[in-house]
Amino acid sequence: MVATFESKSEYKVIGTRPIRHDGLDKVTGRAVYGADVKLPGMLWGAVLRSPHAHARIKSVDTAKAESMPGVRSVVTSADLPVAENKMVDLGEGATNLKWAADNILASEKAQYAGHAIAAVSAVDRYTAEEALRAIDVEYEVLPSATNVDEAVAADMPAILEELVDTPGTAESGHPNHVIEFTHEFGDPDAAFESADFVAEGEFNLQMVHQGYIEPHNATAIWDEDGRIRVWTSTQGSFTVRQQLAAVLQTEESRIRVTPLEIGGGFGGKIPIYLEPVAALLSRKANGMPVKLVMDRRAVFEATGPASGGKIWLKLGADKEGKLVAADSNIRLEAGGYPGALVGASGMCIYACYDIENMRIVGYDVLVNKPKSAAYRAPGSPQVAFAIETLIDDLCDDAGFDKWQFRRDNASKEGTRRGDGPIFPRIGMEEVLEATKSSDHYSSNLGPPMPGRVRGRGIASGYWFNVGLQSSVNLALNNDGTVELVEGSTDIGGTRASIAMQAAETLGISAQDVNPTVVDTDTVGFTAVTGGSRVTYATGYAAYNAAISMIEELKKRAALLWNIDASDVEFADGVFSSSSDPELSIGFKDLAGKLGDTGGPVTSTGSVDLEAAGGAFGTHICDLDIDPDTGKTDVVRYTIVQDAGRAIHPSYVEGQMQGGVAQGIGWALNEEYYMNDSGVMSNSSYLDYRMPTSLDLPNIETVIVEVPNPVHPYGVRGVGEVPIVPPLAAVGNAIKDAIDVRLRETPMNPGRIVKALESDNGS
Amino acid sequence: MTTQVTPGPARVHVRATINGQSHEFLVPPYMSLLDTLREIVELTGTKEGCLDGNCGACTVMIDGRIVDSCLVLGAEIDGKSVETVEGMATSEGLHPLQQAFLEEAALQCGICTPGFLVAAKGLLDNEPSPDEHRIRHWLAGNLCRCTGYDKIVRAVQKAAG
Numbered sequence: 031m032v033a034t035f036e037s038k039s040e041y042k043v044i045g046t047r048p049i050r051h052d053g054l055d056k057v058t059g060r061a062v063y064g065a066d067v068k069l070p071g072m073l074w075g076a077v078l079r080s081p082h083a084h085a086r087i088k089s090v091d092t093a094k095a096e097s098m099p100g101v102r103s104v105v106t107s108a109d110l111p112v113a114e115n116k117m118v119d120l121g122e123g124a125t126n127l128k129w130a131a132d133n134i135l136a137s138e139k140a141q142y143a144g145h146a147i148a149a150v151s152a153v154d155r156y157t158a159e160e161a162l163r164a165i166d167v168e169y170e171v172l173p174s175a176t177n178v179d180e181a182v183a184a185d186m187p188a189i190l191e192e193l194v195d196t197p198g199t200a201e202s203g204h205p206n207h208v209i210e211f212t213h214e215f216g217d218p219d220a221a222f223e224s225a226d227f228v229a230e231g232e233f234n235l236q237m238v239h240q241g242y243i244e245p246h247n248a249t250a251i252w253d254e255d256g257r258i259r260v261w262t263s264t265q266g267s268f269t270v271r272q273q274l275a276a277v278l279q280t281e282e283s284r285i286r287v288t289p290l291e292i293g294g295g296f297g298g299k300i301p302i303y304l305e306p307v308a309a310l311l312s313r314k315a316n317g318m319p320v321k322l323v324m325d326r327r328a329v330f331e332a333t334g335p336a337s338g339g340k341i342w343l344k345l346g347a348d349k350e351g352k353l354v355a356a357d358s359n360i361r362l363e364a365g366g367y368p369g370a371l372v373g374a375s376g377m378c379i380y381a382c383y384d385i386e387n388m389r390i391v392g393y394d395v396l397v398n399k400p401k402s403a404a405y406r407a408p409g410s411p412q413v414a415f416a417i418e419t420l421i422d423d424l425c426d427d428a429g430f431d432k433w434q435f436r437r438d439n440a441s442k443e444g445t446r447r448g449d450g451p452i453f454p455r456i457g458m459e460e461v462l463e464a465t466k467s468s469d470h471y472s473s474n475l476g477p478p479m480p481g482r483v484r485g486r487g488i489a490s491g492y493w494f495n496v497g498l499q500s501s502v503n504l505a506l507n508n509d510g511t512v513e514l515v516e517g518s519t520d521i522g523g524t525r526a527s528i529a530m531q532a533a534e535t536l537g538i539s540a541q542d543v544n545p546t547v548v549d550t551d552t553v554g555f556t557a558v559t560g561g562s563r564v565t566y567a568t569g570y571a572a573y574n575a576a577i578s579m580i581e582e583l584k585k586r587a588a589l590l591w592n593i594d595a596s597d598v599e600f601a602d603g604v605f606s607s608s609s610d611p612e613l614s615i616g617f618k619d620l621a622g623k624l625g626d627t628g629g630p631v632t633s634t635g636s637v638d639l640e641a642a643g644g645a646f647g648t649h650i651c652d653l654d655i656d657p658d659t660g661k662t663d664v665v666r667y668t669i670v671q672d673a674g675r676a677i678h679p680s681y682v683e684g685q686m687q688g689g690v691a692q693g694i695g696w697a698l699n700e701e702y703y704m705n706d707s708g709v710m711s712n713s714s715y716l717d718y719r720m721p722t723s724l725d726l727p728n729i730e731t732v733i734v735e736v737p738n739p740v741h742p743y744g745v746r747g748v749g750e751v752p753i754v755p756p757l758a759a760v761g762n763a764i765k766d767a768i769d770v771r772l773r774e775t776p777m778n779p780g781r782i783v784k785a786l787e788s789d790n791g792s
Numbered sequence: 793m794t795t796q797v798t799p800g801p802a803r804v805h806v807r808a809t810i811n812g813q814s815h816e817f818l819v820p821p822y823m824s825l826l827d828t829l830r831e832i833v834e835l836t837g838t839k840e841g842c843l844d845g846n847c848g849a850c851t852v853m854i855d856g857r858i859v860d861s862c863l864v865l866g867a868e869i870d871g872k873s874v875e876t877v878e879g880m881a882t883s884e885g886l887h888p889l890q891q892a893f894l895e896e897a898a899l900q901c902g903i904c905t906p907g908f909l910v911a912a913k914g915l916l917d918n919e920p921s922p923d924e925h926r927i928r929h930w931l932a933g934n935l936c937r938c939t940g941y942d943k944i945v946r947a948v949q950k951a952a953g
Contacts (some may be wrong), residue, residue, distance in 0.1 A: 057902075058881055059878045063837075065839075294900075323840070325842070462834055522900035522938060523897070680896075683943075685900075689940075691940030716846045722933075723931045724928045
């Protein structure tokens with residue numbers, strides 16, 4: 031049963047911009063991140079990684095390393111419990127336990143260059159790294175594939191032998207090519223027959239990385255009683271506990287995970303990498319704590335990138351400008367183990383539009399690259415690039431206005447999403463209207479910089495957001511302040527957005543609520559900081575805990591006044607009697623009387639939310655291109671997005687701006703550049719070039735608020751959808767500027783110049 | 793197993809001023825200033841992001857000049873003065889840049905924040921009123937993946953007055 035809420039327009043705390051509670055520690059250098067952990071007797075670890083993209087591991091000899099001075103322990107996959115070939119749920123959907131374990135330390139084969147093979151602990155980092163050189167690994171190098179076409183070549187062997195002749199691959203005809211789903215509705219083939227305009231194209235995207243500035247890290251103790259303690263930077267302490275228990279084959283209750291401050295994640299810090307290795311090293315080093323910190327190259331080569339891949343798409347419209355048919359084939363790179371988030375692509379590809387006849391086929395394609403992971407609206411930016419580009423092409427071909435076409439076909443309450451669900455109240459139409467009335471949309475392009483050509487593009491995007499489980503504990507202090515304990519690790523200001531919802535409910539100020547993120551022994555289960563769920567779901571749990579606290583305080587007031595608790599009302603931070611106007615007491619005053627009314631007041635709140643409330647955004651991009659060099663500069667950018675209700679508008683704007691910056695990097699520069707041996711050639715920040723402050727303009731934000739009816743304060747997730755439209759917004763602006771259509775990312779200077787040359791030559 | 797001895801050459805003796813305090817310590821000759829600050833001086837506000845001078849998370853000032861501390865050896869600061877993020881606030885309160893970062897919500901995860909603060913201080917110490925382009929140019933050696941830089945640039949403008 032899903033509760034629904036009437037939205038208020040006036041709040042005291044919600045919609046204000048208090049200084050975040052953890053801010054002071056973060057501007058003074060006091061905040062403790064994962065790599066800052068230092069424990070008595072702590073050892074440093076280092077990880078040996080495969081130099082080959084695909085290789086059978088014939089032998090690993092660690093004897094020399096083990097005898098080096100200062101070395102305390104050495105581990106390989108032989109130290110992991112033998113993992114069954116079975117599906118388990120590790121908090122991020124079902125996964126095969128053997129593959130999960132093999133991704134931690136390779137057993138039979140290295141599936142990608144950078145795959146962990148062995149690890150060492152030693153008295154310091156330098157000694158540990160030196161000891162890696164003394165480990166001898168004998169490899170038999172195998173043919174490798176680093177894109178979806180190479181993966182299905184006739185002479186490319188199975189990257190995972192277990193997948194040969196399984197139901198998903200028998201149908202596709204190649205063991206590296208797994209059919210994930212087919213969604214079909216209406217009669218797309220007939221609708222294309224009768225369509226007046228058809229646009230069709232194939233899109234090719236390169237793999238990109240989340241690019242968080244803080245490398246992965248983990249510190250662990252595995253003691254003689256079999257208890258494991260872990261300190262780590264993670265998006266979910268409880269999902270670390272789940273994954274660790276599965277891979278190490280112990281009980282979750284034997285594991286305590288302490289989340290430290292986390293230096294960015296964007297989906298990439300949901301999987302575990304170092305945590306079990308640190309634990310294994312500790313166990314073999316008599317339970318001494320072992321710390322591991324990845325270097326940047328390992329972050330690129332061995333942790334969760336976003337899938338590249340190929341997308342074929344075809345759209346049909348009638349002459350009135352109504353989208354009547356859509357057909358698509360989505361092939362995303364899984365990496366060395368199955369699990370590209372292509373299912374989400376299927377949920378998102380047509381979501382902005384009401385299309386009656388449609389088909390979507392999704393494939394998970396194994397390649398010899400790191401196992402892909404979630405990256406901010408995973409699977410959605412890739413397909414938005416395809417559909418928002420083709421909509422522009424279709425409008426150019428038919429002479430439709432690009433905004434009006436999107437408005438005429440926009441999804442609304444009751445529209446069927448491509449994979450089946452019917453939309454509840456959503457804000458796509460309001461977002462498009464706000465786009466049209468924005469300052470940017472109504473401003474002329476203006477003159478380009480000297481020697482440049484200017485263009486403008488628009489594009490929309492969708493992310494479904496998730497709910498899931500969260501827990502919050504509250505304790506009332508006798509000065510009327512409240513301690514708030516939560517399990518959602520805070521990547522971007524969610525302590526503030528959760529505390530503000532508790533404060534609003536309790537009728538006190540944001541600064542009177544003191545939020546703390548705690549370990550897995552100290553709060554109830556809380557799902558990952560992902561899916562744009564924390565302000566929505568953990569905020570909802572905080573609301574529930576606050577409501578429960580108010581109920582208890584009503585009883586306390588009733589005791590003071592010797593009346594029935596049902597006669598006590600609470601509004602605007604004041605408890606009062608419904609029958610006697612003389613009887614009233616403020617929240618803080620009542621907090622000072624707990625000793626007279628039965629002692630401390632604590633409360634808990636928890637949620638398990640199936641529904642979330644999807645979010646839509648539309649972006650406007652102006653850019654200048656130098657046609658001689660292909661250099662592109664984004665000169666103006668506006669993001670319009672439905673936030674449901676912006677709890678802390680500054681951090682909503684921050685999510686919007688940050689997602690846009692990542693999207694612009696994806697559009698223009700970023701890619702995994704693989705050499706002929708299947709090794710990433712640009713595994714450093716110098717060569718994997720993310721946008722700097724000089725590459726971006728100020729990013730203008732327009733927050734639309736169409737309250738989410740299934741949240742007490744109308745919150746929709748805001749973190750992910752901002753990265754969805756930029757690829758197409760940039761591509762459409764490039765087309766507008768130089769009349770060349772690029773269907774491949776990144777749209778870097780080389781590709782632009784090449785496209786201009788071939789266009790002029792034809 | 794041997795006793796707890798790190799192999800390698802002898803330690804280098806260093807005397808330096810760090811955040812206004814005199815420090816004296818021994819450091820392995822191969823240890824970066826970043827690790828020296830974090831492991832020996834135990835100031836962990838300076839962060840590691842890439843170890844090759846491309847992210848700026850480890851930015852500190854040596855004798856008033858900003859450097860990536862991962863590209864400098866700890867032994868090189870002998871006789872010099874080093875400022876880190878921990879030295880920005882005083883008993884009088886936060887540095888105007890720190891206050892502006894809080895008020896303008898110029899941080900999300902916060903891992904790049906110490907580097908940005910020290911780099912921005914390096915700018916404002918010498919140029920009290922830089923324009924937006926100058927700020928963007930100066931800070932281009934510091935990567936932030938969360939904010940899109942908009943609020944960081946505004947915070948520096950605000951601190952500059």
